Amino acid sequence: LILGIAAVFLGLLAIVFFHSAAWIALAIVLALTGLAVGVGGCCIRYIEKMKKRPELYAEAKQEAAKATKSLLICGVISALLAMGSLFYSSVLFRSIANKQHETFFSLLSDGRLYPTVYWVILGVFAIVSGLKFIYIARKREVRKSLQLYILLIPAFLSVIIFAYLPIPGIVMAFMDFDIFKQFSSPFIGLGNFIQIFTMHKFAAAIWNTFYLGFLTLLITIPLPIMFAIMLNELRKGFFKRFVQTVSYLPYFFSWITVIGLATILLAPYGTINDILSAFGMQTRILFLGEQWFFIPNVLLLTVWKTTGWSTIMYLAALTAVDTQLYDSAAIDGCGRLKQIIHITMPGILPTIMILLIFTAGGLMNSNFELIYGLQNPLINFDVISTLVYSQGIETGKYGISTALGLFLSVISLALLLITDRIAYKVSKVGLY
Amino acid sequence: MIFVIAVCLYPYLNVLAMSINDPYNTLLGGITIYPRKFTLTTFQVMLSDSKLLWSAFITVSRVILGTVLGVAVQFMSGYVLSKKFFGKAAITTILLVPSYFSAGLIPTFMLYRSLHLLNNFLVYFLPSLFIFYNVMLIKVYIQSSISNSLDEATRIDGGGDWTIMTKIYLPLCKPVLAMVILFTAVGYWNDWTTTLYYVTKSNLFPLAYKLLQTIKQNQALSQAIEDAIKQGQSSNIRQTTTTQSMICAQIIITTLPIILVYPFLQKYFVNGLMLGAVKE
Numbered sequence: 001l002i003l004g005i006a007a008v009f010l011g012l013l014a015i016v017f018f019h020s021a022a023w024i025a026l027a028i029v030l031a032l033t034g035l036a037v038g039v040g041g042c043c044i045r046y047i048e049k050m051k052k053r054p055e056l057y058a059e060a061k062q063e064a065a066k067a068t069k070s071l072l073i074c075g076v077i078s079a080l081l082a083m084g085s086l087f088y089s090s091v092l093f094r095s096i097a098n099k100q101h102e103t104f105f106s107l108l109s110d111g112r113l114y115p116t117v118y119w120v121i122l123g124v125f126a127i128v129s130g131l132k133f134i135y136i137a138r139k140r141e142v143r144k145s146l147q148l149y150i151l152l153i154p155a156f157l158s159v160i161i162f163a164y165l166p167i168p169g170i171v172m173a174f175m176d177f178d179i180f181k182q183f184s185s186p187f188i189g190l191g192n193f194i195q196i197f198t199m200h201k202f203a204a205a206i207w208n209t210f211y212l213g214f215l216t217l218l219i220t221i222p223l224p225i226m227f228a229i230m231l232n233e234l235r236k237g238f239f240k241r242f243v244q245t246v247s248y249l250p251y252f253f254s255w256i257t258v259i260g261l262a263t264i265l266l267a268p269y270g271t272i273n274d275i276l277s278a279f280g281m282q283t284r285i286l287f288l289g290e291q292w293f294f295i296p297n298v299l300l301l302t303v304w305k306t307t308g309w310s311t312i313m314y315l316a317a318l319t320a321v322d323t324q325l326y327d328s329a330a331i332d333g334c335g336r337l338k339q340i341i342h343i344t345m346p347g348i349l350p351t352i353m354i355l356l357i358f359t360a361g362g363l364m365n366s367n368f369e370l371i372y373g374l375q376n377p378l379i380n381f382d383v384i385s386t387l388v389y390s391q392g393i394e395t396g397k398y399g400i401s402t403a404l405g406l407f408l409s410v411i412s413l414a415l416l417l418i419t420d421r422i423a424y425k426v427s428k429v430g431l432y
Numbered sequence: 433m434i435f436v437i438a439v440c441l442y443p444y445l446n447v448l449a450m451s452i453n454d455p456y457n458t459l460l461g462g463i464t465i466y467p468r469k470f471t472l473t474t475f476q477v478m479l480s481d482s483k484l485l486w487s488a489f490i491t492v493s494r495v496i497l498g499t500v501l502g503v504a505v506q507f508m509s510g511y512v513l514s515k516k517f518f519g520k521a522a523i524t525t526i527l528l529v530p531s532y533f534s535a536g537l538i539p540t541f542m543l544y545r546s547l548h549l550l551n552n553f554l555v556y557f558l559p560s561l562f563i564f565y566n567v568m569l570i571k572v573y574i575q576s577s578i579s580n581s582l583d584e585a586t587r588i589d590g591g592g593d594w595t596i597m598t599k600i601y602l603p604l605c606k607p608v609l610a611m612v613i614l615f616t617a618v619g620y621w622n623d624w625t626t627t628l629y630y631v632t633k634s635n636l637f638p639l640a641y642k643l644l645q646t647i648k649q650n651q652a653l654s655q656a657i658e659d660a661i662k663q664g665q666s667s668n669i670r671q672t673t674t675t676q677s678m679i680c681a682q683i684i685i686t687t688l689p690i691i692l693v694y695p696f697l698q699k700y701f702v703n704g705l706m707l708g709a710v711k712e
Contacts, residue, residue, distance in 0.1 A: 142518055142519075144517075145515070145517035145518065147592055147593035147594065148512045148515055148517050148593055149517075151508045151509070151511065151512050151593065151594075151597070152508070152509055152512050152523065154505045154508065154509075154561070154562075155505050155506075155508065155509040155527065155561075155562045155567070156523075156526075156527070158505065158558075158559070158561045158562045159526065159527055159530055159562055161547075162540075162543075162558075162559040163529075163530030163534065163535075164530070165543055166534075166535035166536075166539040166540045166542070166543045167535045167539070168539075169535055169538070169539025169540075169542050169543060170535055170536070170539060172538060172539060172542070227436070242437070243436065243437060245695060245698055246436075246437050246440045246441055247436055247437075247440050248698065249440060249691075249694060250440060252618055252622075252690050252694055253622070253687055253690065254621075254622030254623075254624065254640050254643075254686065255622075256622075256624055256640050256643050256644045256647065257622075257640075257643065257683055257686055257687055259647060260447075260643055260647055260679050260682070260683045261443040261444065261446075261447055261683060262443075263647055263650060263679060264443070264446065264447050264450060264676065264679060264680060264683075265443050265446060267676070271442075271446055304439070304440075304443075308436075308440065368625065369624075369625060372628075373644065373647065376648075385537075388536065388537050388538065389537065389628070389629070392537060392538045392541070393537070393538075393541060393629060398538050398542075401537070401538050402536060402538040402539060405535075405536025405537055405538060405539075406536055408536070409533055409534060409535075409536055413532055413533050416532060
């Protein structure tokens with residue numbers, strides 16, 4: 001408990017001493033960690049006390065578990081930040097070292113690395129004490145599944161390193177990021193975001209992302225359904241299997257292959273133009289170089305690649321429809337078409353709804369591979385992901401493209417959560 | 433239906449025909465699904481290019497390494513997550529979150545740079561070893577089709593988790609593993625964005641990225657050249673082959689393994705999707 005209070009105090013001190021915006025944010029986390037450690041300390045004491053009065057043991061254990069959770073969360077967050085700041089300081093350290101031949105220890109003696117070191121110690125302390133606490137409480141269970149934990153280590157490491165470590169890098173979105181100053185670049189608050197929403201190029205990309213996502217949704221939902229119903233009407237046999245095999249095939253091609261095929265087919269002297277000129281078109285159209293054709297091209301290629309594959313889910317739903325219904329409908333004088341409308345469609349409606357909702361969740365995830373591949377000097381069409389790439393990696397405006405990427409991540413996460421909740425309400429099926 | 437088959441197959445056959453047609457003859461247009469003047473010059477030119485062979489080697493080794501390591505990691509995690517143990521919910525959440533929220537391209541780029549992963553062969557498979565979706569497939573499969581009594585029996589006989597996993601579950605998980613392996617392998621084979629983002633050294637380019645480069649070059653300059661050739665002014669651009677035919681041949685080369693393997697394994701792919709549907 002005393003340690004916890006001391007940590008809180010130190011955290012507050014950190015707030016007072018490091019005035020700049022970056023330090024304050026981190027210092028708050030620090031204070032939180034301190035608090036968490038304090039809570040942990042309390043819990044340990046609590047349980048110790050309860051051991052003397054066994055009749056209240058179960059209750060105390062529950063209370064302690066709650067506290068542990070918050071302790072762990074804080075610990076994880078702070079450790080993450082600690083790792084992040086360590087990693088950025090080391091980047092900073094390297095860039096300085098290259099110029100002035102400074103060593104790690106000279107940086108340390110300067111005091112520039114003190115905050116990082118402090119966070120690292122605190123984060124590690126919080127996590128270790130949290131884990132130790134859990135271990136005390138659940139000794140037997142942990143010991144029993146020790147092998148399981150060991151088996152998870154590779155997965156855990158890979159997720160922590162490659163998925164969680166970049167997350168603190170999001171601070172770049174609030175910086176006027178300079179590749180030479182690295183993470184000591186000046187903070188500009190929401191400047192990057194203001195630029196995104198006011199500059200035409202970025203605003204257009206955001207709009208394009210929405211627009212294209214919506215159009216894709218509109219087209220990629222009904223087509224597979226129609227195709228699946230058509231397939232379902234075929235009698236089982238070689239022909240049906242052949243159709244299925246052939247129509248799934250494009251799904252396994254790379255997007256770039258699909259674009260390559262399109263380049264050949266839609267070339268000025270490609271097949272499509274040949275057909276058009278056979279029908280008396282005078283001029284040959286440069287399909288891939290015409291601004292007006294860009295969105296249709298994107299949609300066309302998406303349909304070509306994915307329609308066949310998407311039918312699989314619907315086909316499965318179709319086989320689940322009761323065949324007796326068809327028979328009785330036929331007796332009542334329903335034709336094929338009426339059967340489809342009145343029996344098939346309601347039968348697969350739940351599947352359609354679920355898939356629709358989930359696809360809507362991915363509305364913002366425009367297809368980088370396809371759009372980047374189709375872009376050429378004659379086309380002026382960007383979505384967020386292509387802009388992040390071209391602004392960030394190609395031209396080196398790291399700050400603004402991080403901001404753009406963050407915007408995209410947040411919006412798509414929100415969409416996903418919303419659609420997931422809706423799907424859950426509708427059908428009791430969720431993502432988790 | 434026949435229309436659908438035609439739409440699906442025609443582009444590929446068209447390209448196949450063009451790739452084995454005489455390059456200059458192709459420029460006259462009108463190639464449909466059979467070659468007019470059969471020749472293998474384009475392939476000869478391409479296969480004599482040692483860079484292309486090297487990038488084929490890069491692609492293949494990436495596919496093999498990435499698939500083997502990735503599936504090993506995923507199988508281990510899938511096995512663990514199918515069991516009951518303390519802290520499972522928390523660990524699952526930690527593993528799950530990244531598949532819904534990512535830091536974005538630039539922070540990842542920065543991280544890779546400081547880890548010296550840029551222009552490094554490791555970037556091709558190391559970051560994507562753990563794929564939550566595949567882990568879930570394996571987990572669901574284990575839970576739904578392998579009886580828990582096998583596990584208990586082995587434990588009574590004194591086997592630990594490692595023995596259970598490798599000796600008992602591994603053989604039983606063949607269907608789901610086949611599916612995961614196939615999807616991972618196809619994914620690695622087709623991937624070129626990793627190269628685009630993180631690799632600039634040309635001796636690390638995989639086949640798919642080579643294709644992208646050819647297409648981009650073609651978009652930039654082919655128009656002028658083709659028009660020139662059309663009008664008979666081709667004397668100054670004498671090459672053994674044309675970009676158009678190069679694209680065709682590259683498409684054929686990059687898709688050949690998939691085309692060859694796919695018909696036999698289609699049922700695994702489809703089964704895999706159905707397994708995924710169970711989870712959704």
